Amino acid sequence: MTETLTLPQVIEPTIFELSSPGRTGVTFPEPDVPRSDLPAELLRADLPLPELAEVDVIRHFMHLSHLNYSVDGGFYPLGSCTMKYNPKINEDMARLPGFLFTHPLQPIETVQGSLALMYTLQEWLKEISGMAAVSLQPAAGAHGELTGVLIMRAYHRDRGDHRRTKMLIPDSAHGTNPASSGMVGLQVVQIPSDSRGNVDLNALKAQCDETVVGLMLTNPNTLGLFDEHLEEVIRTVHECGGLVYGDGANLNALVGVMRPGDIGFDILHFNLHKTFSTPHGGGGPGSGPVGVAAHLADYLPSPIVGIIEEGTDDLAPLFGFIHPPRSIGRVKAFHGHFGVLVRAYTYIAMHGAEGLRAVAENAVLNANYLRARLQDTYHIPYNRVCMHEFVAEGRFPGSDVRALDISKRLMDYDFHPPTNYFPLIVHEALMIEPTETESKRTLDAFADAMLRIAEEARTQPELLHEAPHRTPVGRVDEVKAARDLVLCCWFPENQ
Amino acid sequence: MTYIPNTPREQAEMLATIGVSSIEELFQDIPPRYRYPKLNLPPALSEMEAAAELKELAENNENVRDHLISFLGAGAYFHYIPAAVDHILRRGEFYTAYTPYQPEISQGTLQAIFEYQSLMCALTGMEVSNASHYDGATAVAEAVNMAYAVFRGKRTRIVISPSVHPQYRAVVRTYVQGMGLELVGDESEANALQSPFEIESLIDPNTALVIVQYPDFLGRLYDYTSLVQVAHAQGALVCIAANPTALALFKTPGEMGADIVVGEAQPLGIPLSFGGPYLGYFTTRKQYVHKMAGRLVGETVDQRGQRAYVLTLTAREQHIKRERATSNICTNQGLMALAAAVYLSLLGKQGLRQVAELCYHKAHYAAQRLSQIPGFSLAYREPFFHEFAIRLPRPFEEVQHHLLEHGILGGYHLGADYPSLKDHLLIAVTEMNTREEIDYFCEVLQEVSHD
Numbered sequence: 001m002t003e004t005l006t007l008p009q010v011i012e013p014t015i016f017e018l019s020s021p022g023r024t025g026v027t028f029p030e031p032d033v034p035r036s037d038l039p040a041e042l043l044r045a046d047l048p049l050p051e052l053a054e055v056d057v058i059r060h061f062m063h064l065s066h067l068n069y070s071v072d073g074g075f076y077p078l079g080s081c082t083m084k085y086n087p088k089i090n091e092d093m094a095r096l097p098g099f100l101f102t103h104p105l106q107p108i109e110t111v112q113g114s115l116a117l118m119y120t121l122q123e124w125l126k127e128i129s130g131m132a133a134v135s136l137q138p139a140a141g142a143h144g145e146l147t148g149v150l151i152m153r154a155y156h157r158d159r160g161d162h163r164r165t166k167m168l169i170p171d172s173a174h175g176t177n178p179a180s181s182g183m184v185g186l187q188v189v190q191i192p193s194d195s196r197g198n199v200d201l202n203a204l205k206a207q208c209d210e211t212v213v214g215l216m217l218t219n220p221n222t223l224g225l226f227d228e229h230l231e232e233v234i235r236t237v238h239e240c241g242g243l244v245y246g247d248g249a250n251l252n253a254l255v256g257v258m259r260p261g262d263i264g265f266d267i268l269h270f271n272l273h274k275t276f277s278t279p280h281g282g283g284g285p286g287s288g289p290v291g292v293a294a295h296l297a298d299y300l301p302s303p304i305v306g307i308i309e310e311g312t313d314d315l316a317p318l319f320g321f322i323h324p325p326r327s328i329g330r331v332k333a334f335h336g337h338f339g340v341l342v343r344a345y346t347y348i349a350m351h352g353a354e355g356l357r358a359v360a361e362n363a364v365l366n367a368n369y370l371r372a373r374l375q376d377t378y379h380i381p382y383n384r385v386c387m388h389e390f391v392a393e394g395r396f397p398g399s400d401v402r403a404l405d406i407s408k409r410l411m412d413y414d415f416h417p418p419t420n421y422f423p424l425i426v427h428e429a430l431m432i433e434p435t436e437t438e439s440k441r442t443l444d445a446f447a448d449a450m451l452r453i454a455e456e457a458r459t460q461p462e463l464l465h466e467a468p469h470r471t472p473v474g475r476v477d478e479v480k481a482a483r484d485l486v487l488c489c490w491f492p493e494n495q
Numbered sequence: 496m497t498y499i500p501n502t503p504r505e506q507a508e509m510l511a512t513i514g515v516s517s518i519e520e521l522f523q524d525i526p527p528r529y530r531y532p533k534l535n536l537p538p539a540l541s542e543m544e545a546a547a548e549l550k551e552l553a554e555n556n557e558n559v560r561d562h563l564i565s566f567l568g569a570g571a572y573f574h575y576i577p578a579a580v581d582h583i584l585r586r587g588e589f590y591t592a593y594t595p596y597q598p599e600i601s602q603g604t605l606q607a608i609f610e611y612q613s614l615m616c617a618l619t620g621m622e623v624s625n626a627s628h629y630d631g632a633t634a635v636a637e638a639v640n641m642a643y644a645v646f647r648g649k650r651t652r653i654v655i656s657p658s659v660h661p662q663y664r665a666v667v668r669t670y671v672q673g674m675g676l677e678l679v680g681d682e683s684e685a686n687a688l689q690s691p692f693e694i695e696s697l698i699d700p701n702t703a704l705v706i707v708q709y710p711d712f713l714g715r716l717y718d719y720t721s722l723v724q725v726a727h728a729q730g731a732l733v734c735i736a737a738n739p740t741a742l743a744l745f746k747t748p749g750e751m752g753a754d755i756v757v758g759e760a761q762p763l764g765i766p767l768s769f770g771g772p773y774l775g776y777f778t779t780r781k782q783y784v785h786k787m788a789g790r791l792v793g794e795t796v797d798q799r800g801q802r803a804y805v806l807t808l809t810a811r812e813q814h815i816k817r818e819r820a821t822s823n824i825c826t827n828q829g830l831m832a833l834a835a836a837v838y839l840s841l842l843g844k845q846g847l848r849q850v851a852e853l854c855y856h857k858a859h860y861a862a863q864r865l866s867q868i869p870g871f872s873l874a875y876r877e878p879f880f881h882e883f884a885i886r887l888p889r890p891f892e893e894v895q896h897h898l899l900e901h902g903i904l905g906g907y908h909l910g911a912d913y914p915s916l917k918d919h920l921l922i923a924v925t926e927m928n929t930r931e932e933i934d935y936f937c938e939v940l941q942e943v944s945h946d
C-alpha cells in the first residue's frame with residue numbers, strides 16, 4: 001500500500017512561521033550612557049527569536065483567542081474547577097499602579113498598602129474557614145497540599161513521633177493528593193468509599209494506627225457529596241494521633257454555610273482561583289493559601305504578614321513579615337501570588353458574609369437543579385442531594401457511546417464539557433459543576449442539550465462518535481502527538 | 496446578589512423541580528450545629544465602594560514607577576512592558592479559560608503554549624520546555640525532583656552553589672525535607688564571594704544534580720562549560736538557573752552543556768506586582784522528557800487533516816500517576832506564559848537584544864560611576880550583566896535611610912543572606928533607569944561618603 005503524503009492544513013501559522021527578518025514590534029531608545037565593552041568570550045552567536053511588527057503579533061494572538069472556549073464566552077461546567085464568572089472589576093484592581101509597580105523586596109514602610117491587604121485577606125480567610133492562622137504563600141491548590149503535608153510531617157517529628165509514614169487518602173481523591181504525599185516520601189494508603197459515596201468507616205478504622213500521618217479529605221468530596229459521617233471520620237483519625245487535611249477545592253459549596261475549622265479539620269487549603277473567582281488564566285496562575293488550626297500555626301511557611309507595631313487611634317498599625325518559629329521554610333520566592341490576592345480581596349469585600357452564603361446556596365441549588373433535570377436520563381451512581389456538583393455516568397445500556405463522545409458532542413451545542421473520567425470510582429464519569437453565576441435559562445439550555453444528546457446516542461450514535469462537528473478542529477490524534485513528540489517549532493540543529 | 500443572576504422566582508421554580516421546599520434543605524447533611532455560622536466580615540461593598548477602597552490601599556504603597564527611583568532587583572526586575580502585552584492578556588478568551596483539556600475548543604491556548612515552549616527553547620538553547628512552573632524558585636526545586644527521578648532515587652546528593660538566589664535555596668531545602676536527599680555546597684557562607692566553581696570538589700558519584708545560577712545572585716557571569724564537564728564526568732546532571740534577559744546577549748546554558756535550564760521569567764513582560772504571579776520556566780533535553788514535570792503541548796493533526804495541538808505525555812502527571820508522579824503540579828502559570836510569549840514575539844530578535852544591551856551599558860556606567868565615589872568599591876572584578884555588588888563605607892541601614900529620604904531604592908542588602916557581605920549592596924540597573932537617575936543616585940551616595 002502506498003501512503004499519500006498530505007501536509008496538514010494550517011489554521012494559524014506559528015509565530016516563527018510569521019517571522020520576517022528585519023521586523024520588530026517595539027523600539028527602545030538609544031543608550032543615554034557611553035557603551036561599555038561586551039565580554040566577547042561570553043557572547044552568544046545568534047538570537048533565534050522571530051521578527052514581527054506589532055500588528056502581526058496582535059492579529060496572531062487575536063486569531064488564537066478566537067479558537068478558545070472561555071467562561072466569558074459560555075457555560076463551562078468543568079467539575080472540580082469552579083469555573084464561575086470572573087468579575088471585571090477584579091482585573092482593574094490588580095492593575096492599579098500602586099500594586100503593579102511595587103517590588104517584593106521594598107522596605108516594608110513603602111508597601112504598607114500591599115501588606116495591609118494581605119493581612120486583611122489572611123484575617124478574612126481565617127474567619128471564613130474557622131482556621132486559626134493562614135499563609136498566603138502557596139501558588140496553587142497542589143502547592144498548598146505540599147505545604148500542608150510538610151506541616152503534618154514536621155508536627156509529628158517535632159513530637160518525636162517518627163513512626164508515622166502513612167497518609168490515608170480516599171479513592172475518590174484528586175491526583176494531587178497522593179502526588180503531594182509522594183513528594184514528601186510518605187506511603188499512600190487508599191481508603192475505599194461506601195455505597196453512599198462516603199468514606200468507608202470500617203476501612204478507615206482498619207488503617208488507623210500509630211503509623212498514620214493523617215487523612216487528606218476533600219469535603220464535599222469529588223462526587224459532590226458531603227460526608228454523612230464527617231465528625232466520626234475526623235474523630236477516628238484524631239484518636240489514632242493523625243491529622244486531618246482538608247482539600248478546599250470544593251469550598252464553593254460551604255462558604256458562609258459551614259466552617260471546616262469548626263468541625264475539626266487541622267489544615268485546609270483554599271483555591272482562590274475557584275471559590276474566590278480569580279480567573280483560571282488558561283491553566284493558571286492560581287493561589288492556594290493554607291489555613292491551620294492553632295496547634296499548627298508555628299509551622300506555616302515563612303514569612304507571613306503580621307502587625308509589627310500596634311496602631312493607635314490616629315495611627316495605622318505597621319505591617320511587616322513575621323517568621324513562625326517552627327516554620328517548614330519557604331515554599332516559593334517572595335510572598336505568594338499577590339496579583340491574585342488582590343482579586344480575591346476585592347471579591348470578598350464585595351460579598352460580605354451574606355453574599356458568600358448566597359454563593360454557596362446558589363451553587364448548590366444550581367447543581368441540584370441540573371441533577372434533577374438529568375437524573376431520569378443519565379445514571380447518577382450516588383444519587384442523593386448533592387452539594388455544588390454531581391457525577392453522572394456518560395454511558396447507556398446497550399450503547400457503545402462513551403462519556404468522551406457525549407463531551408465532544410456538547411461542544412457542537414456550544415457548551416464546554418464537564419470533567420471527564422474523574423473521579424476514578426465512577427465509570428465514564430461526567431462531573432458537572434454549574435457554579436452560582438449561571439442562570440436557570442443557561443442551565444435549562446444545557447440540560448436540554450444533554451437530553452437531546454442522550455436521544456442522539458440512541459438514534460444516531462455515529463453523530464456522537466464523530467463529534468465535534470462545529471469546532472475549529474476535530475478530534476485530534478493524541479497517539480501521534482505522543483509518538484512524534486513535536487514539542488517545539490524551533491530546533492537547535494536548524495540554526 | 497452581585498454575580499448571581501437567578502431571581503427569587505427562578506429559585507422557587509428550581510426548588511420545585513428538585514422537590515425540596517427550601518435551599519436550607521439542600522444542606523441537610525451538614526450537622527445542624529455547624530450550619531450558618533455568623534461570620535465577622537465587613538458589610539458587602541458595591542463596585543464603586545470597592546474600587547475606592549482598593550485605590551486607597553494601592554496608594555498607600557510607594558511604587559517604582561511614580562514615586563521611587565529603583566535599583567532593586569535580586570530576582571525581580573523592573574522592565575518596560577509594551578502596551579500590546581496586556582491587551583492580549585485581557586482577552587477573556589484567554590484569561591477565563593482553564594487548562595486546555597479539550598483540544599477542539601482550546602487551540603488558542605494550546606498553540607500559545609506551544610509557541611511559548613519553542614521561544615524558551617530558542618532562548619535557552621535547550622530541546623524541550625514545559626508549560627510553566629509557579630516561579631523560578633519552585634522550578635529549581637522541580638529540577639531536583641527530576642534529577643532524583645532520573646536516577647530512580649539511587650543518587651542522593653545535590654550540590655548547590657552558595658551564589659544561587661537565597662530564596663531559591665530555601666525553597667529547595669523545604670521541598671527535599673522528606674526525600675532523603677543531602678544538600679551540600681552552600682552550608683558555609685564564610686566567603687560568599689568565592690567562585691561558584693569551588694563546588695566542583697563536592698561533586699561525587701552519588702551526586703544527582705549540580706545547581707548554579709547565571710548570572711549568579713551577585714550578578715557575576717561565568718561560562719559554566721568546565722563545571723558541566725566535571726559534573727558529567729561523575730555522571731551527575733547540571734541545572735543552570737538563568738535570567739532570560741541575559742540570554743539575549745550571552746552564551747546559552749544549552750551551549751555550555753546544561754541538562755536542565757530553569758529560571759524566573761518575570762523579566763519577560765510580567766509586572767513586578769509585589770512578587771507575583773510570576774513565571775517559572777523549565778527546559779531540558781529530549782532524553783529526559785518523560786521525567787519532566789508539568790504540562791506539555793505537542794503538535795499533531797486532527798481527523799480533518801489540520802495541524803492541531805494537544806496536551807501530551809500526560810501519563811507522567813498526577814492525575815494518572817498519582818503518588819508515583821514526579822510532581823504534584825496541576826494549575827500552573829498559563830497566563831504568565833502567554834505574557835512571555837507575546838513579549839518575546841513583540842520584541843523579537845532585535846528588541847530583546849536591545850533591552851539586554853541597554854541594561855548592560857547602563858549597569859556598567861552606574862558601576863563605574865559608583866566605584867569612583869570615595870569609600871565605595873565594586874565587590875568583585877568578574878564580568879556582570881545588569882546587576883553588581885558594591886561595598887558601602889557605612890552600615891547598610893544608614894545608607895538605605897538616606898537614599899529613601901531622596902526617593903531612591905538603592906538595591907538589595909546582601910548582608911541579609913551572607914554574613915560576610917555585611918554592608919554590601921546588590922544593585923540592578925535596567926532600561927528603565929535613565930542616566931539622570933544614575934547620576935542622581937551617585938550624588939546622593941556621595942553625601943553618605945562625606946558625612
Ligand SMILES: Cc1ncc(COP(=O)(O)O)c(C=O)c1O
Pocket residue numbers: 080081140141142143174176177218222247249250271286287288824825826
Ligand atoms: C479536588 C481538587 N484537589 C486539588 C486540586 C489541585 O489544585 P490546583 O490545580 O490549584 O493545584 C484540584 C484542581 O483541579 C482539585 O479539583
